[in-house]
Amino acid sequence: MAGLLHHPFCPHSRYVRLLLFESGVKVELIEERIWERRTEFLVLNPAGTTPVLIVDGYPPIPGAAVIAEFVDELYGAAMQRRLLPVSTEARIEVRRLTDWFNDKFYTEVSGPFATERIFKRLLPLANGGGTPEGAVLRAAGINLTYHLDYIRWLLRANDWLAGERMTLVDLAAAAHLSIVDYLGQLSWKAEDRAKDWYLRIKCRPSFRPILQHTLPGLPPADRYMQFDL
């Protein structure tokens, strides 16, 4: 049995939980509060970030990108529906877009929302806790509208973000969006392909355990647990 050091509201941890579940890799979850900077954790991942995957016989595997490559190399060939497709062309596009959501969307949208609204509540003042910065949240909200338009554009011809099948890209994008969703910041258009796509992922069994987490004093937005149109 493998273990995953994660935080329930870290979007990269959510992405890795989705990809492990969809790949059939069972893990024991261990919550890590990275701001406590536990020595034992820093030995596992000197970068001090979640998630970190622990698998017997291997060194600790830190970070969403390194974990995704590891899972593909070890379990991908046995999967009926590989999350990182086999053709070189598709691998380029899936890696490009997965990095897009894990890096760019995180920097511009899910990171600021998670930091300002969630982690600043959890952290002690001395470690960066405090009240959210309105200007940062407003900028993240504006960035979100552009990113949702890009998601709609990616879905213009297909049901999934990188083509006709679900890939790592869909899991990464939905993981980051789920943080924004918890905070009630997702607003859809009428007849919205992006909404249809998001609800399709949100209904999957892999998503269910993620949606269970709640924060004391900050309950999820009303629609967070609704799956219909």
Place this chain on the structure above:
Amino acid sequence: MAGLLHHPFCPHSRYVRLLLFESGVKVELIEERIWERRTEFLVLNPAGTTPVLIVDGYPPIPGAAVIAEFVDELYGAAMQRRLLPVSTEARIEVRRLTDWFNDKFYTEVSGPFATERIFKRLLPLANGGGTPEGAVLRAAGINLTYHLDYIRWLLRANDWLAGERMTLVDLAAAAHLSIVDYLGQLSWKAEDRAKDWYLRIKCRPSFRPILQHTLPGLPPADRYMQFDL
């Protein structure tokens, strides 16, 4: 013949040039000034960042990490000394440390140095140009001392950062350090394993074309073109 959209002082572009050279992949270099946000470039890479590798028959390949995986998948098996080693354990460590330098070292050291000292000179005022922020440079300088200690620690038992052979990690670390080196900000200890390692990489033929670039009005530091101890 492949093409690489790059910038001579973008550390990620330098890393990719090193890995392409060391992998025997010849490319035509095309300088891209990302702050001009050329439409043709944004079509190739909507993220608007360098480097982007162009290879006939494939979609544009953007970003250091996606390019490294592409090169390993296409050319790695034919290489005598594979830069991304074959064993799963080594692949975890090489990917972890390559991301360390491309993400963490970049964010904490080479990014601030390149932005404040180099790109602020090149960019028009309206696009973020101007005078460097002293406080940012001081913080980057302090971060650098910790990173050099980590490099020394990685070299405690081996000649290369991820073991007994040169890997992607060494190329990434040296690429980012070369920006700091150009600015004269590298200071070595007496009997410094990190210095020995850096000079060993800097002497390689793959490094030579990178060292040729100079900036009008900001010549390289004296020691930049010296390769002896």
